[in-house]
């Protein structure tokens with residue numbers, strides 16, 4: 355099957371996601387992990403219902419906010435979310451909410467046209483309007499340049515694996531994809 359060609363002039367509509375968009379958000383989340391290629395298909399499929407339950411609860415409570423890009427034909431070609439979760443108190447930062455952008459995905463045929471850039475801008479706008487002073491994310495290899503261009507800085511977060519089998523499995527998943535010849539890989543969370 356050939357990928358449909360999309361012209362830059364195609365007009366997209368951007369809107370906030372509703373609970374009715376949950377299946378689409380779960381599907382995009384699945385495809386995001388598949389593209390990042392640090393998880394096996396089995397792990398990603400097992401994660402789908404857990405993410406669905408988690409996202410449903412938080413979309414309902416307003417802790418999770420999603421934005422979508424829709425093509426003129428009404429199909430969703432890109433999406434992303436921000437999770438406004440509670441955080442520790444820090445000196446000089448009165449907010450106890452730390453927004454975290456996640457589940458960014460653009461359909462391959464629509465990449466490189468500013469879809470993710472616009473969605474991140476909308477998510478950041480939501481956070482600014484809510485009065486939060488900063489927004490965090492973990493950038494995949496695909497997304498890093500997009501976020502950097504928007505002004506996101508690298509930070510000094512660190513991680514210690516208590517369960518060493520997790521990074522081992524991720525390395526195996528990466529190696530498998532490498533063997534299959536996929537070039538764009540990432541070490542995700």
Ligand SMILES: CC(C)(COP(=O)(O)OP(=O)(O)OC[C@H]1O[C@@H](n2cnc3c(N)ncnc32)[C@H](O)[C@@H]1OP(=O)(O)O)[C@@H](O)C(=O)NCCC(=O)NCCS
Nearest residue numbers: 386389458459460465466467468469470471494496497499
């Ligand atoms: C990462 C991802 C979401 C980016 O989506 P996208 O819609 O292609 O992103 P954008 O189009 O906004 O930006 C991509 C490039 O298009 C360029 N671009 C082209 N036209 C543009 C326009 N009109 N406005 C803004 N940027 C434009 C940007 O400069 C950017 O180039 P750069 O990466 O070389 O700096 C997408 O590649 C994806 O889904 N990857 C797989 C899953 C993944 O890794 N998700 C991110 C998890 S953190």
